[in-house]
Amino acid sequence: MAETNVFALAHKALMSAQIDEKIALTHNLHALNLSQKLDYNQEFAVEKILNPGRPNKPKLAKFADMPARDNSDIGFIASIHAICHIEFNAINLALDAAYRFQNMPDKFYQDWIKVAFEESKHFSMLNNYLLELGYQYGDFAGHNGLWKMTTDTDYDVLARMALVPRVLEAKGLDATPKIQKRFRSSKFSKMVGILDVIFADEIGHVKIGNSWFHYLCQQRNIEPLITFDALVQKHIGSNLRGPFNIEARKLADFSAQELDYLQNI
Ligand SMILES: [Fe+2]
Incomplete structure (x- = not known):
């Protein structure tokens, strides 16, 4: 019988090290999610995952050893690759949220599966563009910052919601208009349209993170801003x-109080 345990299926997609297979498993999970065929009530062993499924390349390197992203053609292509790498990590990040925190309402899993699907769509758009340019994902080094924050927050769903969508993904919202401006005046202006799609979806992802963060604060009867500040x-x-x-950030449901906090740190 086909597997319907949401945690087992998310884990399988998370650990898949082959790009095409990971994307196919993520699409399958999304399709099962849409047709309401997933079972959210069976447990599945939770373990610490220092290395999620990813291909041998890109080679993981320190931030300081990343390829230069200057205004040469190769600098622009390195930038496209860097965003592609973020999207690849974002698939794993969303799948990990769906797999790891097994005592949340069903909607939590539905939300994160949708996010994983959209991240896989972003990854494919960028990897297809790299292919069009004669490159592919893995041709440049990548860093491990996103996954590191994922493992650092694997001890509590509240810490994960506070820091991955609301800090790391929200940073993408801050950076995108500037990145688009740089691409707009280059011969890689196709990136502007790709980034429009990504930006619109990412507002939704940060919004999902915000809603679950506030849900958990309310459930635990703790003050959101003090909690967020302590985690930061x-x-x-x-x-x-x-x-x-x-x-x-307003569109992603950050409150006036939270925006005030950010602007004063
Ligand atoms: Fe994304």
């Missing part, structure tokens, strides 16, 4: 810096 101090410190894209 614990995991990020002074690295949470602006400028912030206030308009986009």
Whole structure:
């Protein structure tokens, strides 16, 4: 009989190291989600995952060893690759949320499966563009920052919701208009349209993170801003810096109080 356990299926897609297979498994999970064929009530063993499924390339390197993203053709292509790498990691990140935190309402899994599907769509758009340019995902080094924050917050769904969608993904909202501006005046202006699609979806992802963060704060009867501040101090410190894209963050449901906090840190 076909597997319907949502946690087993999310785990399988998460651990798949082959790009095409991971995307196919993510699409399958999304299709089962839409047709309401998933079972959210069977448990599945939860383990720490230091290395999720990913291909041998890109080689993981330190931020300082990333390829230069200057205004040469190769600099622009390295930038496209860097965004493609973020999207690949974002698939794993969403699948990990759906697999790991097994005591949440059904809607939580439905939300994160939708996110994983949209991230796989973003990854494919960027990888297809790289292919068009004669390159592919894996041709440049990539960093492990997104996954590191995922493992750092695997101890609590509240920490995960506070810091991955609301900090790391929201950083993408802050950065996108500037990145689009750079691409607009280059011969790689096709990226502007791709980034429009990604930006619109990412507002939805940050919104999902915000809604679950506030749900958990309410459930635990703790004050959201104090909780967020404590988690930022614990995991990020002074690295949470602006400028912030206030308009986009408003669309993603950051409250006036939260935006005020961000602008004063
Ligand atoms: Fe994305």
